Amino acid sequence: MSRKYKFNDKNGVYFISFATVYWIDVFVRDCYFEMMISALNYCRENKGMKIYGYCIMPSHVHLLFQIEEKNPSDVIRDLKTFTSSTTETNCRISSGKPQRMATMDVPASSEKV
Template identity: 45%
Template sequence: MEENGYKINDQTKAHFITATVIDWVDVFSRKKYRDIVIDSLNFCIHNKGMILYGFVIMSNHIHLIVQSNDGKLSDLIRDFKKFTAKSILIAIENNPESRRDWMLKRFEFACKSHSRNEKYQFWQYGNHPEEIYTEKFLWQKLDYIHLNPVRAGIVEKASHYLYSSANNYVDGKGLLEIEKVSNPVIDVLDSKLFTNSLSW
């Protein structure tokens, strides 16, 4: 899996992954589509060897810090994106959706330049993978993920946003069972990031 210099070299290591909807279409402004992603992640955790350290679902993209227990991270991400794309497209086509025609036209147009698509392209190609190589880098990415909804003005505190793993780290529970990493210590993050973490 390679794109613009980014590649998953070690399939056994945890990576920061971004999956973005074609043309940044705000599909996940609807709960039913966010729930499809949650259900798919839950299935991957319990049946496909996914180890999930953190996540957030924004209106048109998702971030994951993820690892494969089977050492096949590229295959795991590929299958996850393929299944979620198919499931969301079926939901768009078969459920009440005021934006149906507009969205489907965008997805249909996007796939015309790629022969591997049958009719629609939902996710952009590539995942911009970044290997998690230190504990400090892991916590930088977790902070980035969890503060996304705060920066977007959706919530005041990261733990108030349901569709992320922030609450797993604050209260020990969330929508998904994640692999919760140890709490950061003062020398892992700089003081600003550490303050942000404690202020959730």
């Protein structure tokens, strides 16, 4: 999605969704799913992001978050830039690899339920 998010309260809690290009189901593959989890963990540990909840769907992500001491637009931009640039370099698609549905809710503790 190429829309600019508007964060009026820099300390507010926000819900956003963003999708893959052409809504392609990329998060059904383990490598893409794990890459998104790693990117969210990086933002949580290094960018001051508090994640209250997220849901990774086959072609998009829902995120409920808050940013401490930084501009939320900058952090989301960095998250999306990182995930799009590492998609090709870190994940190889093999035609014989089984797919899994990557739809789950994960609490802020990032433990799978």
